[in-house]
Amino acid sequence: MKSYVEIRVPATTANLGPGFDCLGMALDIWNTVRLETGGTGINITGEGANLLSRGDDNLVYTSAAALFQEIGEAMPPLVFTCDNAVPLGRGLGSSSTAVVGGLVAANALRGEPLSQDELLTLAVRIEGHPDNVTPALLGGCQIVVQDESKLITSTIPLAKELWAILYIPSQQMPTHQARGLLGPQVSRADAVFNMGRTALLVNALTSGDLALLKTATQDRLHQPARGVLFPAMRLIIRAALEAGASGAFLSGAGSTILALTPDREMTVGYEMADMADKAGVPGDVKITKVSQQGAHVVSVG
Ligand code: HSE
Numbered sequence: 568m569k570s571y572v573e574i575r576v577p578a579t580t581a582n583l584g585p586g587f588d589c590l591g592m593a594l595d596i597w598n599t600v601r602l603e604t605g606g607t608g609i610n611i612t613g614e615g616a617n618l619l620s621r622g623d624d625n626l627v628y629t630s631a632a633a634l635f636q637e638i639g640e641a642m643p644p645l646v647f648t649c650d651n652a653v654p655l656g657r658g659l660g661s662s663s664t665a666v667v668g669g670l671v672a673a674n675a676l677r678g679e680p681l682s683q684d685e686l687l688t689l690a691v692r693i694e695g696h697p698d699n700v701t702p703a704l705l706g707g708c709q710i711v712v713q714d715e716s717k718l719i720t721s722t723i724p725l726a727k728e729l730w731a732i733l734y735i736p737s738q739q740m741p742t743h744q745a746r747g748l749l750g751p752q753v754s755r756a757d758a759v760f761n762m763g764r765t766a767l768l769v770n771a772l773t774s775g776d777l778a779l780l781k782t783a784t785q786d787r788l789h790q791p792a793r794g795v796l797f798p799a800m801r802l803i804i805r806a807a808l809e810a811g812a813s814g815a816f817l818s819g820a821g822s823t824i825l826a827l828t829p830d831r832e833m834t835v836g837y838e839m840a841d842m843a844d845k846a847g848v849p850g851d852v853k854i855t856k857v858s859q860q861g862a863h864v865v866s867v868g
Contacts, residue, residue: 568643569867571603572675576668576862577706578653579660580731580825581698584784584816585764590723591698592708593858594731596659599865600627600668601648602676613651615661626662630669630693637689638680642673656739658819660699666690667703671862691718696742699819706861708772726775729857730832732812734803734839736822736850740796745820748792757787768814777813777829784814784827793821799846800824806842810835822850 578596582588598613609621609628619625627649635642649668653661667690674681681689683704690700697711701720708723764783771779794800800817807815807826812835815826826835836852843850 568604569676569678570605571601572672572867573599573601573865574668574672574675574862575599575865576664576671576703577858577860579663579699579702579819580658580823581660581696581819582786582789582816583708583768584786584790584814585761585768585788586698586710587761587786587788588696588698589711590709590765590768591660591702591711592731593702593706593861594659594733595856595858596652596853598653598661598664598668599648599650600672602631602672603646603648604643604676606646607644609647609649611649611651613649614653615651615655618655619649626665627669627672630666630690631673632669633689633693634670634673634677634681637685638677640677645676654735654823656741656822657735658740658742658817658821658823659733659735660696660703660819662742663690663694663696663699663703666694667700667862671704671864675864675867687720688718702861704861707859708857710769723769723772725772725857727777727829729813729827729829730835731855731857732807732826732828732832732835732839733818733853733855734824734836734843734850735853736797736843736848738822738848738850740793740820740822742820745793745796748796749789750792753788760785760787780814780827781808784816786816789820790817793817797821799843799848802846803839803842803848806838807835810838
């Protein structure tokens with residue numbers, strides 16, 4: 568057992584428009600988790616510091632405990648220090664960062680008894696959203712598919728570096744609420760609409776043919792229903808595209824809108840914010856990049 572470890576885990580965006588529940592991508596926005604032996608306590612700074620539990624139901628804490636349970640050991644007394652840059656309840660995978668952060672930190676502290684595959688299986692079992700958990704752990708742009716009890720992941724190599732422009736509304740949109748808006752069935756026409764675009768999206772990203780992205784990021788399986796709760800979504804997506812973004816979509820279950828672009832990132836951000844302002848949706852713009860790196864150890868000793 569090491570005496571301390573510090574790890575970083577990225578924000579993620581899921582769905583990317585049409586890839587509902589099966590595509591996700593890591594972003595260059597990071598939460599830090601530090602574990603130290605020789606004491607107890609949970610310290611939290613940054614995003615969610617006023618909202619997150621400091622008790623033994625804290626998700627980083629319960630995820631670290633799950634790692635120890637998985638390897639058949641009791642978790643030792645630990646001091647948890649979490650510094651969060653990922654906003655909560657905005658479709659940027661904050662709960663996946665907590666789960667993956669707790670697991671990866673505990674695994675590193677204990678000398679890495681579990682493999683990446685085992686960590687992924689455990690993380691998905693705890694979190695339930697493989698499209699956020701997978702890129703949080705592995706980085707990059709990921710396809711994730713459940714084959715009976717087996718999880719299959721595949722990295723989409725990006726031919727071109729892309730900016731990710733986020734418009735992050737002040738208002739949260741909890742995933743369970745945003746999922747509750749979705750009907751139990753979809754039409755064949757909508758399924759075909761999304762299948763074609765998901766395939767097109769993978770090809771656009773791997774080939775670098777970014778002209779395809781505008782069509783390839785369209786969706787009919789979740790965004791229209793979620794737009795009922797968040798009507799400005801459609802307007803902010805349109806503003807991003809008109810400002811020159813290659814593609815734009817609701818990030819995960821929302822409320823963040825994300826635009827992908829190789830250039831004109833300041834203009835895209837400005838126009839998204841301007842439209843949000845006109846539509847009465849307060850929030851912030853953040854310009855970031857896709858991260859090829861997933862959760863990783865910063866220091867251990
Ligand atoms: N794919 C999920 C959803 C996002 O759209 O509800 C959380 O992984």
